[in-house]
Structure formats: structure tokens, C-alpha cells
Amino acid sequence: MSEKVILHYFNARGKMESIRWLLTVAEVEFDEVYLTTRDQYLKLLDDGSLMFQQVPMVEIDGMKLVQTKAILHYIAEKYSLYGKDIKERVMINMYSEGLMDLMEMIMIHAFVSGTKAKLDDILTKAKERYLPVYEKALSGPVYLVGGKLSLADVQLLECTLMLEEKFPAILADFPNTKAFQGRMSQIPSISRFLQPGSKRKPQPDEKIKKTVMEVFNLTNLNLG
């Protein structure tokens, strides 16, 4: 008997967005409680809701889960998006970790008033280090691992959409990945998520950056 899933985070993508994607693909409904003031954050701290004083925090199955990767693996395993055996799982995890590294670069860039050099670095890494891996894995197969939709596929879709927001033509040299994106986008729950009015969050703006700084009482964003 599952109660409602509740997400605690900023009204923004950040580290929670991958979790929103995964819940959506798993067709799990969720509510969101947005952090907008420092007082709200202090209350979460005082309640003992945040294991390491950090968000994301996801209330699910009677638990208060923190740490993005722990949460993603829980959801993936629970909803059968995590491979059928240990070897499939390690492939999924390798692909996922690479994608999360790349998405983190994009995420940080938005917050640290990135220089052009940083954006160039992201483009280079995407084209030389990451996209070729997925392009090769998708020559033939419909999904990345085991012929079945998994966490890795969800993150590849999320990541490639984020990349296209910065570099619109980036998938021109990666036709398998582009075709994969097309197939994934047709999955009904994903198709709905990509429509306006869904729980998908827009790209971060100055307002969200200010909110994060205020909530965490930061004078600068010491990321990492």
C-alpha cells in the first residue's frame, strides 16, 4: 500500500529533475513541496527530515530518502527499470554515471555564470567523450541495456534534451541517438511530460539562483 510520493526541492530542475523524469516514466504520481525561504529549510532541518542537511528529499513508502543516486536506484529497482541481473545493472550504472557527470556540468554552468570556455568544454566532452558511447550502444538496439527500458534510457533522453537546449544541432552527427530520442518521446507518459503544463521544470533563471543562495545562506555558490 503506497502513500503519495512527495518531493522536497526548489521549484527548479537541479538534482531533482532526473528523479521527476524517472517517476514520470514509472507512471508514479507525485506532489511537490517547493523550498522558497530559509525558514522552510530550517524547519526541514529541525524536523530531522534531511539526513545530511541536504535536498533533494523524497518521501516515499514511509521513508525520507536523500542523495539523488540512492533515490534514483530505489525507484529504478522498485519499478523494474534496473535490469534483470547484476551484469545488466552494472551496464546501466556505467551509462547512468556518465550521463549524470555530463548533466552535472550543465547544471553547474547555469549556476556559476559560466564562461564561454566552460560551455565549449561541455560541447567537446559531449561530442567526444559521451555521445559516441551511446551512439554505438544504440546501433541496432532499441534501448541501451537488455532490450528493455531502464534508468539509463531515461537519463539519456533527459541529457540529450538538455544538450539540445544549449547546442540545438548537437545530435546531427549522432543519428542513432536522435532516433532513440524520437522513440522515447512517443512513449505516452514521456510525451505528456514534454507538453506545457507538465511537472517538467524549465531551464534555471536568475530568480532560482537567488532563491538557492538565500535558502542556504550563501554569499557565493561553492559548488563541489
Next chain:
Amino acid sequence: MSGKVSLHYFNGRGKMESIRWLLTVAEVEFDEFHLTTRDQYQKLLDDGSLMFQQVPLVEIDGMKLVQTKAILHYIAEKYNLYGKDIKERVMINMYSEGLMDLMEMMMILPFVSDTKPKLDNILTKANERYLPVFEKALSGSVYLVGGKLSLADVLLLECTLMLEEKFPAILAEFPNTKAFQGRMSRIPAISRFLQPGSKRKPQPDEHYKKTVMEVFNLTTLNL
């Protein structure tokens, strides 16, 4: 049928050290290939051995595994150090991710020019954010999750030893954690690993830093 496990990394702790710890606790023997020159790295790249052009790389069970966390979870699951069900696994993962965040702060210190503010931050975070969690989890429990040794326990031991190298008295306020450390250190495989001459790597030095910079052709470490 398992072949030998081979690790490809620098002759230093870095991101590979947690993997060395876990293999040791799982009593899995391993060989190491140490990266010392750019040419060696180039060869690994040209061979297609590194999925994302990065190390750690671990050759195990016919696969070339990369990405530290993917490798740790594979070893943990294979050797029953990963809980008995999904709820135990998420507890192990939450604890592990927190510990790896803290260890990463210490890992980058050799590459940072002004270490004092970073060390202060690590001490504060350790004392206020991380150690209290494990101290509480260990009041009454021998291990962190499910009454059984897991990945989380191995990482907690590794992390607290690293902390004590920087802040020798840090566990004075955390008696459960200190006692945990004592218990863990007596496990034979761990006890041997803590002796001189084991595969445990020493703290990083200038030589290690230089090697990393050379191998990756870096003028600065953009951390």
C-alpha cells in the same frame, strides 16, 4: 568462472581506494597496473578500454568496468555486501553517498592551492553533517544496516581513518563510531590491509599530483 581482477589507476588512493577496500573486505585478490606516463594512458584510450576516457578501470568477470560507483555496486552485490532487500539497499546507498561526498572533499586536497579553508570546511561538515548520522545509526548496532557487514560499513571505516589522518582527535566526540572502527579493524582481512606492505595506498604527495597532471596533460586541475 572468475579470472583475475585487475585495477588500472595511479599508484595512489584517489577514486580507486574505496574499490581496493571493498575488494579486500570481500577477500577478492587483485592485481594493479599503475598509470605513470601519458603514453600508457594513451594506449588505454586507443585500446578502447575506457568507456568515458577515464580511470578507475577495473577488469573483472570479462568486463572492463568504469565509474567508481558502478564498480562498487557491482562488487557489493556480487559479494553480498549490499543488503538483503530494496529497503536495506537504499539505506546503504544513502549512507554510502554521504560518505563518498565527504571523502571526495579530502581527495581533492592535493590539487588545491589553499588548503586551510578547505580543511576547516571538511572538519565542520564532518562534525556537524556526517559523523552525527553514523554515530546515531551505530548506537546499539554492530553494523550500519540490517545487522550485517555492507558497503556502507567499509566506506565508513575508510572515511573515518582518512579523517583521523587530518584531524587525529576527531572521533573523541563520537564513541560509537570509534568503537565501530575498532571492531572493523579486527576483521582479519581488514587487519591485514592496515598492516605495512598491504595494497593500501598512502596519503597522496607531490609526486602523485605531478603524475596525475602529466598523464592527463593538465596545466591546472579544473575541480
